[in-house]
Structure formats: structure tokens, C-alpha cells
Amino acid sequence: EVQLQASGGGLVQPGGSLRLSCAASGFPVRKYTFTWFRQAQGKEREAVSTIKRDELTTYYTDSVKGRFTISRDYAKNTVYLQMNTLKPEDTAVYYCAAHPSWTPAWSRASYYNYWGQGTLVTVSS
Numbered sequence: 001e002v003q004l005q006a007s008g009g010g011l012v013q014p015g016g017s018l019r020l021s022c023a024a025s026g027f028p029v030r031k032y033t034f035t036w037f038r039q040a041q042g043k044e045r046e047a048v049s050t051i052k053r054d055e056l057t058t059y060y061t062d063s064v065k066g067r068f069t070i071s072r073d074y075a076k077n078t079v080y081l082q083m084n085t086l087k088p089e090d091t092a093v094y095y096c097a098a099h100p101s102w103t104p105a106w107s108r109a110s111y112y113n114y115w116g117q118g119t120l121v122t123v124s125s
Helices: none
Strands: 005-006 009-010 020-023 033-039 046-051 058-060 068-073 078-083 090-097 119-123
Touching: 005 090, 009 078, 020 033, 020 090, 020 119, 033 119, 046 078, 058 068, 078 090
Parallel strands: 009 119
Antiparallel strands: 005 020, 020 078, 033 046, 033 090, 046 058, 068 078, 090 119
16 A cells, blocks of 8 residues: 655744655655645645656755755655755645656646645744
8 A cells, every 4th residue: 555654844943944754655765756745824735846756856946945955765765855944934734745757747736646644844933
């Protein structure tokens, strides 16, 4: 059974850091494209970052470039989102999603087969 388990959210002060994890079971993370999305209260879900299957190619939405880093750990079968220099506007529920292929339309939420349950990130002083 394919499952994604997201974790690592919490409360952090502006300028702080968090690392989100997306542990996969039932398939190898190398063979899937993974994307992190977030949804702030009252707003639409937006794509944050993606890592292509079989490659190290990554993409980021403009608002997180230079602050967030997506990565994979094959041994742990887990995808991470390292978030640095966090801002109040980063506050949202973060979701990981996976698909067995790659598409240039990686930011489209409807494309993804599998979703984690979401983890809340709150950036506040």
C-alpha cells in the first residue's frame, strides 16, 4: 500500500528554521516525483518545491527560492523540505505529494496521485 507520512511542522519564530519530512512506504522515493504544497488559511493550495524522479533537478516557487531546499534520502525513503529564514507568510499547512512521472505542470495539485496528511507550520513571534 502506498502511503506518505508528513511530519516536522511546529511553531517557530520569524527567521527560524524547520525541516519537514515526508516518509514514503510502498514505493521507492527515487522513482517518484515529489512536490511540497502549502495551504494558508483562506487561500488556495500552492506548490512550493518539487524534485524530479530519478534526478536531482529541483524547482521552487519564487517566494521560497534561496530559503527552502528539497532533498531525498534513499536509505530512509524520505523526502525533506528544509526551511530557513522563515517568515510569517510561510505559515500554512504543508503537504507532500507524489506522482510516478514528471510533468512541467508540476505545480498543479490535481496531477498528483498520492498525498500526505499535512503538517502545520506556524511562523510567529
